[in-house]
Amino acid sequence: xxxxxxxxxxxxxxxxxxxxxxxxxxxxxxxxxxxxxxxxxxxxxxxxxxxxxxxxxxxxxxxxxxxxxxxxxxxxxxxxxxxxxxxxxxxxxxxxxxxxxxxxxxxxxxxxxxxxxxxxxxxxxxxxxxxxxxxxxxxxxxxxxxxxxxxxxxxxxxxxxxxxxxxxxxxxxxxxxxxxxxxxxxxxxxxxxxxxxxxxxxxxxxxxxxxxxxxxxxxxxxxxxxxxxxxxxxxxxxxxxxxxxxxxxxxxxxxxxxxxxxxxxxxxxxxxxxxxxxxxxxxxxxxxxxxxxxxxxxxxxxxxxxxxxxxxxxxxxxxxxxxxxx
Amino acid sequence: xxxxxxxxxxxxxxxxxxxxxxxxxxxxxxxxxxxxxxxxxxxxxxxxxxxxxxxxxxxxxxxxxxxxxxxxxxxxxxxxxxxxxxxxxxxxxxxxxxxxxxxxxxxxxxxxxxxxxxxxxxxxxxxxxxxxxxxxxxxx
Numbered sequence: 001x002x003x004x005x006x007x008x009x010x011x012x013x014x015x016x017x018x019x020x021x022x023x024x025x026x027x028x029x030x031x032x033x034x035x036x037x038x039x040x041x042x043x044x045x046x047x048x049x050x051x052x053x054x055x056x057x058x059x060x061x062x063x064x065x066x067x068x069x070x071x072x073x074x075x076x077x078x079x080x081x082x083x084x085x086x087x088x089x090x091x092x093x094x095x096x097x098x099x100x101x102x103x104x105x106x107x108x109x110x111x112x113x114x115x116x117x118x119x120x121x122x123x124x125x126x127x128x129x130x131x132x133x134x135x136x137x138x139x140x141x142x143x144x145x146x147x148x149x150x151x152x153x154x155x156x157x158x159x160x161x162x163x164x165x166x167x168x169x170x171x172x173x174x175x176x177x178x179x180x181x182x183x184x185x186x187x188x189x190x191x192x193x194x195x196x197x198x199x200x201x202x203x204x205x206x207x208x209x210x211x212x213x214x215x216x217x218x219x220x221x222x223x224x225x226x227x228x229x230x231x232x233x234x235x236x237x238x239x240x241x242x243x244x245x246x247x248x249x250x251x252x253x254x255x256x257x258x259x260x261x262x263x264x265x266x267x268x269x270x271x272x273x274x275x276x277x278x279x280x281x282x283x284x285x286x287x288x289x290x291x292x293x294x295x296x297x298x299x300x301x302x303x304x305x306x307x308x309x310x311x312x313x314x315x316x317x318x319x320x321x322x323x324x325x326x
Numbered sequence: 327x328x329x330x331x332x333x334x335x336x337x338x339x340x341x342x343x344x345x346x347x348x349x350x351x352x353x354x355x356x357x358x359x360x361x362x363x364x365x366x367x368x369x370x371x372x373x374x375x376x377x378x379x380x381x382x383x384x385x386x387x388x389x390x391x392x393x394x395x396x397x398x399x400x401x402x403x404x405x406x407x408x409x410x411x412x413x414x415x416x417x418x419x420x421x422x423x424x425x426x427x428x429x430x431x432x433x434x435x436x437x438x439x440x441x442x443x444x445x446x447x448x449x450x451x452x453x454x455x456x457x458x459x460x461x462x463x464x465x466x
Contacts, residue, residue, distance in 0.1 A: 076405050076406070087403055087422065087432075088403065088405050088406075089405070089432075090432075106405070106406075109405055164434060165431065165432060165433050165434070166431075166432040167430050167431065167432060168404050168427065168430045168431075168432060169404070169405060170430075172404050172405070173430060308430070311429055311430060312429075312430045312431070315428060315429050315430060315431040316431060319431060319433065
């Protein structure tokens, strides 16, 4: 069991998302960096879909009130267990009373850290998921962000699993950048052709700044305004995380994991599912680039992620089988 | 090294189409051959390496730290620029002084004892086997 010592602003319990409920108007939620959460679970022998804690604000501090193996993935936050520095993307045992502290992320390593526990965080499953649905106020811990004094337990308290090893972060193994900016692949969407040629060219060639109005719901970007050939008015329609909407002002919004399931703005493009984790780790104030891609390449990119995960899983299992439980 | 292990190793050789396997461990040395390689034994080294695997070999106050497994040796974590230990730095037993990378997996090379970091003797990125010397510590 862990107890939150810091104010823990905006930290939430997340798994890989609540799928299959869009028909009820319930968005998917889930980790902004699903790859980091899945990797954190793999390091502990958990199911990839086990719930962990997504941490977007630092410093973050918890006390272990029971011995528990844990892993840290996502942004490198110079974590310490009591006074001992920890490595990023690493699994460790914690004893009763140990205090884990995460500091501000090291630049260029991401903006969200993930804390996973052996067995996974134990909160009730709602509509097939443990993810926090902030808009609907359900899932996670009481449907809300964590607060100081909250306690969370693992589904397998006291589980003893081998630890003391880590993973090379996928941002290094599967890098994607243009001119030094983190890049995401984008599929042109339904209204793409209804923007001026100059706007379409500028979208691909320009840098887009992630503004302070960016959170788990969506990222508002700043750059050269996207101008439609003729003004558009649309009825609300279904949207999913990754969809790039263009409000009348021409500054795009990328829907993120807490996206509502419908919207009425024109859709310029969609950040492919396989690259959403890159955007999820791009901090406010940073600049990103977009690369045009095809459906086939988008599917291939998903396959590459699945392959990275299955390869990591196989290596971890081999290592765990050769190691003694801690 | 028990017989069960040997049987399993032999079956792996067959599966992977490997003709010869030499294995050194703290318990001793094993050499397995299959097919034609078995008919022409290669000379057995007269000097067996001593049982000093992940540990230490001694020369007046300086201890050689060796790899506990195989992989690509890294002096620094891939996300961090600086090596795990600087020359002259005090290190504690169990402290991570390097990494072994196999694919995406990273395993630690721990300090076998308290000491003062002398020098890395192996470059980052070198492919290493079991028991390869990678750095030296001044014992305290």
